[in-house]
Amino acid sequence: MVVMQSCAEADAGHIDDGLSRINAFLAETQPIKQRWLDAELHRHRGSLLLRRIPAETETAEAAFQNALAVARSQRTKTFELRAAVALARLWRDQGKRNAARNLLTPVYGWFTQGFDTADLKQAKDLLDELSS
Numbered sequence: 001m002v003v004m005q006s007c008a009e010a011d012a013g014h015i016d017d018g019l020s021r022i023n024a025f026l027a028e029t030q031p032i033k034q035r036w037l038d039a040e041l042h043r044h045r046g047s048l049l050l051r052r053i054p055a056e057t058e059t060a061e062a063a064f065q066n067a068l069a070v071a072r073s074q075r076t077k078t079f080e081l082r083a084a085v086a087l088a089r090l091w092r093d094q095g096k097r098n099a100a101r102n103l104l105t106p107v108y109g110w111f112t113q114g115f116d117t118a119d120l121k122q123a124k125d126l127l128d129e130l131s132s
Contacts, residue, residue, distance in 0.1 A: 015048050015051055015052045016052065018044075018048050019045065019048050019049070019052070022041050022044060022045045022048070023045070025041065026038065026041055026042075026045075038066075038067075038070045039067045039068075039070040039071035039074065039076060039079035039080070039082075039083060040067070040079055040082070041067075042063045042064070042066040042067035042070060042083070043063070043064060043067035043079075043082055043083050043086050045063045046059075046060040046061070046062075046063030046064040046067065046086060046090075047060070047086060049063060050090070057090060057094065060090065061087065061090055064083055064086045064087035064090065065087065067079070067082075067083035067086070067087075068080060068083040068084060068087060071083050077107075077110055077111070078119060080107055081107050081108065081111070081119055081120070081123055082119060084103055084104050084107040084108075084123070085104065085119070085122055085123050085126060087100075087103060088100035088101070088103050088104040088126055088130070089126065091103070092126070092129070092130060097130050100126075100130055101127065101130040101131065104123060104126060104127055104130070105127065107123070108120070108123045108124065108127060
């Protein structure tokens with residue numbers, strides 16, 4: 001719900017409102033340890049930060065790294081894949097193609113089925129681009 005609302009706000013041009021909503025939710029759930037959505041929240045936060053100020057990538061990269069760390073700690077492979085794709089895209093755009101490919105390849109390689117899903121199709125397309 002929070003992710004959808006923040007994305008809707010961002011799509012309406014209210015990126016700061018979307019970021020505020022995500023930051024508030026992360027702060028609210030921290031004390032009660034309800035963290036099952038944290039990886040996705042950090043990933044969306046990174047995406048919104050890039051939309052707000054595309055040239056300031058450090059904070060967005062940190063958000064993607066947080067998303068990746070949370071997904072790995074929770075062993076949520078789909079969220080790990082989404083975070084890896086987001087970070088790999090950023091690195092690709094920064095000219096770090098090898099780092100992007102090295103990050104994404106093992107995550108994508110973990111999957112043995114579901115290759116027709118949007119997440120795996122996006123990852124495969126990005127890997128193909130990085131390998132060319």
